[in-house]
Amino acid sequence: MQIKSVRDADVSGKRVLLRVDFNVPLKDGKVEDDMRIRAAVPTIELLHKQGASQIVLITHIGRPDGKVVEDLRVAPVAARLRELTQVPFAMEENLRFDPGEEANDPEFAKKLASLGDIFVNDAFAVSHRADASIVGVPKLLPSYAGLLIEKEIDKLSGALTPPSGAIAIIGGAKVETKAPLIEKFAATYGKVLVGGAIANEYKPKTADVLLPIDGMPQLADMFDIGPETRDAWAREIAAAPFVLWNGPVGMYEKEPFSAGTDALAQALVGSGAAAVIGGGDTAAALEKFTFDPSRIFISTGGGAMLEFLIQGTLPGIEALKK
Helix, strand or coil: CCECEHHHCCCECCEEEEECCCCCCEECCEECCCHHHHHHHHHHHHHHHCCECEEEEECCCCCCCCCCCHHHCCHHHHHHHHHHCCCCCEECCCHHHCHHHHCCCHHHHHHHHCCCCEEEECCHHHCCCCCHHHHHHHHCCCEEECHHHHHHHHHHHHHHCCCCCCEEEECCCCHHHHHHHHHHHHCCCCEEEECCHHHHCCCCCCCCEECCCCEECCHHHCCEECHHHHHHHHHHHHHCCEEEEECCCCCCCCCCCCHHHHHHHHHHHHCCCEEEEECHHHHHHHCCCCCCCCCEEECCCCHHHHHHHHHCCCHHHHCCEC
């Protein structure tokens, strides 16, 4: 893609405005899952190494609807980041406290742009949104893609052209968002395995799209894949050179309906397949096991991953093109 990389940016002596996605779960003022924070550290440390005079981070957290919500302030994520890196940084307050962020208000974009001389977008997970910090600021400052965005584009682009015999696992609850992906991948993947709530609604159009053969507690009202399906799909994973997986194959948030997703995660970790994984529950299942991150890539995006796989790009990526 014709976007400029942060690796090539001349940031020496300049203020860098860095859009990150630190929209992470918070509980009692503490970060519960820091995956997205850790994912931004390489870009932050590269900017420091390249001599940036100041690194100003901007992020959103939650859905405060343009109002200040005390439980959604950035202080906990800033505190966690300081535990992960020694690089000095400043962090602005939650972008979505201002209604101008989600409205892509030009004046709000100007206010943000005044904080830096150069803009770097490393917030892949929100780059499917046409927000001020994603598409407005790049119109006002020299703009570059961060290391995480580069990696996401590289890994997800590879998933669009999989090797022969690759399989896709598509789960979750929203059939309207997943159906276009299933139909697209039915033409490019050897098999598409469909689980989760969408398996109760989706009607396969080709023999290469497989639904569960048993479910818990019963097929008609499926909350998880059953043992026969787990075994059959684990064998598919073991034989595949590449696996793309988005969404849990059961009602992951409720016991005992996480068992199927966990079983497939264990099968993937034990296989030799390269993989690209997306969705919070799917990632949570993988992280229960020790895996090789050079073989299994966990995308930071849920909706952004889906949109990229369907469209091949995102509004935030297009905004970086010159």
